[in-house]
Amino acid sequence: MVRVKSRYLLCEVNVSESRDLLLLDDRAVAGAVRSAVARMHGDYGAALCSIRLSVKYLNVHNGMVFLRFPKSCYQLLWSALPFITNIESRGQQIPCFLNCLHVGGTIRTCQKFLIRYNTQQLQRILPKCKNAAEKDQVCQEILNCLPTRGSKPTYEGGSEFEDERE
Amino acid sequence: CAAMMQGQTSDWKIAGPCTFHRVVLKNASPHHYMKVHLELEDNSNRLSAVELKHFIIAGLKNLHGEVGAALNFDVLKYDEGSLTALLRVHSSGLVKLWSSLTLLGSYQNQSCAFRVLQVSPFLLALTGNSRELQLH
Numbered sequence: 001m002v003r004v005k006s007r008y009l010l011c012e013v014n015v016s017e018s019r020d021l022l023l024l025d026d027r028a029v030a031g032a033v034r035s036a037v038a039r040m041h042g043d044y045g046a047a048l049c050s051i052r053l054s055v056k057y058l059n060v061h062n063g064m065v066f067l068r069f070p071k072s073c074y075q076l077l078w079s080a081l082p083f084i085t086n087i088e089s090r091g092q093q094i095p096c097f098l099n100c101l102h103v104g105g106t107i108r109t110c111q112k113f114l115i116r117y118n119t120q121q122l123q124r125i126l127p128k129c130k131n132a133a134e135k136d137q138v139c140q141e142i143l144n145c146l147p148t149r150g151s152k153p154t155y156e157g158g159s160e161f162e163d164e165r166e
Numbered sequence: 167c168a169a170m171m172q173g174q175t176s177d178w179k180i181a182g183p184c185t186f187h188r189v190v191l192k193n194a195s196p197h198h199y200m201k202v203h204l205e206l207e208d209n210s211n212r213l214s215a216v217e218l219k220h221f222i223i224a225g226l227k228n229l230h231g232e233v234g235a236a237l238n239f240d241v242l243k244y245d246e247g248s249l250t251a252l253l254r255v256h257s258s259g260l261v262k263l264w265s266s267l268t269l270l271g272s273y274q275n276q277s278c279a280f281r282v283l284q285v286s287p288f289l290l291a292l293t294g295n296s297r298e299l300q301l302h
Contacts, residue, residue: 042231044265079233 006052007074010102010110011081013063020094021063026055028089029065033081040080048073056107065098066110074103195287198260199242202267203283204249207276215244218251222263225270230262239263250283252292260285 013029015021030053038046048070056066069077078100086095101117104110122142129135204218213221219241227235239255255263267280284292 038231040231040233042227042229042234044230044234 004052005071005105007069007071008056008104008107008110009067009069009074009078009081009100010104010114011065011067012099012101013065013087013096014099015063015094015096020096022060023089023092023094024058024060024063024087025089026058028087029058029067030055032084032087033067033077036084037077037080040083041076045076045080048077053077064114066107071105078103191287194257196257197254198257198285198287199289199292200253200255200260200264200282201284201292202251202253203281204251204273205279205281206249206273207278211274211276212246213249213273214246215241215251218244221270221273222253222267225266226262229266229269234262234266237262254289257287 013021013024033053033055034046034049037049041048051073052068052070054068056068058065081098081100084096084098086093088094102110102113104113119142122138126135126138129138204213222239223235226237230237237255237259239253239259241251242254243252245251253263264282264285267282270278270280272278284295286292
């Protein structure tokens with residue numbers, strides 16, 4: 001069997017104010033990537049963007065983005081991502097930068113990585129808890145987000161995770 | 167024999183005139199040299215070496231963006247009369263430079279074209295052109 005191969009980049013959108021993230025949508029992120037690539041790599045890069053670039057997933061609560069690039073030219077497109085300094089969405093300029101966390105060949109491997117990454121983040125905030133109730137809640141979250149065989153992984157726990165961090 | 171004269175890493179153990187000799191480069195040469203000719207629609211228009219380089223960089227920036235504009239290349243020699251230039255470029259940037267030269271279509275609102283006459287990793291090879299040899 002032959003299939004069309006892609007690369008999936010798991011990126012984190014870093015903004016100074018977390019409520020700006022709620023303004024984001026797929027099209028705004030894709031537009032920002034396109035314009036950055038067009039600036040850095042000219043018409044050639046802009047043409048590569050039009051092949052199979054898409055934003056597969058966007059979590060507006062913690063700013064996780066899955067970007068899909070064609071495998072043949074993902075390094076060229078990837079090299080333009082650090083030059084994104086703001087994203088225009090709904091008439092507003094949101095200053096931000098993209099931090100690439102993982103590069104995978106399938107969405108599945110990226111999802112696995114994201115679950116592990118979020119678990120690590122929860123473990124990092126565990127010592128900062130103020131009281132026992134909070135601690136219990138975080139422990140419960142860690143147990144919840146472990147990928148279990150057969151049942152559906154609950155990696156969409158972004159909103160709770162966000163609350164804990166603050 | 168022309169290949170033999172270019173060969174830098176070849177061992178010079180050829181006996182007799184013009185036997186077949188294979189030249190193998192162990193490591194790719196760092197630079198490539200291009201001899202290009204600019205064809206303008208209006209022949210009275212002359213441009214200087216600086217203008218030529220600016221024109222090429224503008225073409226690079228158009229096609230390959232800021233990364234392309236940052237490409238290192240030199241105009242080694244430029245003849246204003248015949249509009250022929252000798253360019254030196256890193257081998258990694260040869261494809262980018264060549265493609266942008268090909269797609270440069272207009273200079274100051276008049277159509278123009280770059281003719282790439284010769285490309286070689288050795289500067290010495292550009293001293294003569296085998297296509298212009300007069301054989302009797």
